[in-house]
Amino acid sequence: MNNTAPLLDVSGLTKRFSVKGRGPKGEKRFVHAVDNVSFTIARGEVVGLVGESGSGKTTIGRTLMRLTDPTAGVIAYEGTDIAHLPAREMMAFRRKIQMVFQDPFASLNPRRKVGQLIAEGMEIHKLGTRQKQDAEVKRLLTLVGLPADAGQRFPHEFSGGQRQRIGIARALAVAPGFIVADEPVSALDVSVQAQVLNLLQDLKEQLGLTILFISHDLAVVEHFCDRVIVLYLGRIMEIAPCHRLYSKPAHPYTEALLSAAPVPDPDRKGDRIVLEGDIPSPIDPPSGCVLRTRCRYALPDCAAVRPELREVAPNHFKACLRDDIL
Ligand SMILES: Nc1ncnc2c1ncn2[C@@H]1O[C@H](COP(=O)(O)OP(=O)(O)O)[C@@H](O)[C@H]1O
Ligand SMILES: [Mg+2]
Incomplete structure (x- = not known):
């Protein structure tokens, strides 16, 4: 593997959603959510993706995760085009790319204990024995600034900021190479936002994480990102x-x-x-x-x-x- 090559090389990424009904000339109509977007991300880099609501940020994040298929374009991860990988081969890549969501509560199953939630990815991808997974959960909880025994409790017992820490621990559990963080602090109070950003910054430095950090707020990414991509109506402006x-x-x-x-x-x-x-x-x-x-x-x-x-x-x-x- 050539280490100077970008970790992620996105080229011509396009996503259209079809819309019900036809246009004035009877033509099919589409939402042009993402239109011919190209960018690279280097290993260890944190890149901000900024734009107003509806500009296509989440759609880009979801296509990188292959949660939705792109209409066109190439998503090269470590040189492999994952935009066109068959589902079976995609499984191996799923582990390498993880997402942290805006609303940590909505993305966590309320009936599972925090420890189980964090271990889920390790179970799916069969990483280590049960005992090793338990030890790993404790290590991850400490890493994200929560007590090691927090794994025995349920998500609702934690504050918004703590739940976002749980979401981050969950993403880190499968040792991903790349993290898409979609508005991870937008639902939090400003003081808590700063704490979670500081955590991500520490983790970036400790673990050399590569992150695409999505935000509608330019002020949030300013002290956190190495580079910033500005998006408007599905296209890169700058x-x-x-x-x-x-x-x-x-x-x-x-x-x-x-x-x-x-x-x-x-x-x-x-x-x-x-x-x-x-x-x-x-x-x-x-x-x-x-x-x-x-x-x-x-x-x-x-x-x-x-x-x-x-x-x-x-x-x-x-x-x-x-x-x-x-
Ligand atoms: N599943 C979908 N079906 C139809 N339109 C969608 C769908 N998902 C997103 N869109 C549209 O695509 C555009 C971009 O949305 P999104 O990626 O969520 O933007 P952002 O995350 O920047 O707010 C918006 O116009 C949105 O309404
Ligand atoms: Mg969004």
Whole structure:
């Protein structure tokens, strides 16, 4: 295995959902949830995936897990295209990619004890003896900052933040190579959010975890991610190293998102930039650049040409025709 190759190499990922009813010309209609998305993630990297609600973040996460099949595209994990693996071969990969969900309570069976919930993946994938699994559960509980005997209790006996720790322990139990964390702190109070983020940060450093961290909130990923992908209407607008995205955003959409963020930051002065109008329907997205209907920099060309991602600085990509802004 070539260690400089990315762990995950996603290319042209597209997911359309069919919609009931037909369009004005009798044509079939689709929700364009994810449209030709390409990115890589290196081993040990934490990448943020940010965008408004409905921009396709969860759909990307679910297709990476093969919880849903992509319409098109390649998902190369350690060089194997898992987008097209038959179900049987997919089993082996299931263990390597784990998901941490937004609502830890909804994702945990309330009738099973925490220890059983954490051991579930080890049982499914037949990892170690029962005795080894019990010891592993205790180790994992301690690792995520819970008492080692928490395994004897039920999920409802824990707070939201503690349940998210349980969710993280559950994901780690099968020693995955890659974790998709879908809004893991969005349902938590701000102070608890910070604790769970700190835990993930520690685990990242201790275990060298590779994480795709999904959030609708740019402020959440700022201190946690190495790089950030900004998504709008199922398309990537910008990809940049974290510090760079916040200090020198290159895409009008990122600029607007940052200016709307409620953090008082003297380095980010200037007027609040508001995107005009509402987010268009993903059933009938605008031609050319999908942002153009709301973009204060849009030119006539933006309706005709679909902007490709291009590198504007080292490791910094944007999908925007204009060079003379930002
Ligand atoms: N199973 C589905 N059937 C039809 N449309 C869906 C389905 N899942 C998601 N969508 C649509 O796909 C788009 C992207 O959704 P989602 O990936 O959940 O966005 P996000 O996680 O960024 O909020 C939305 O317009 C959503 O309504
Ligand atoms: Mg979502």
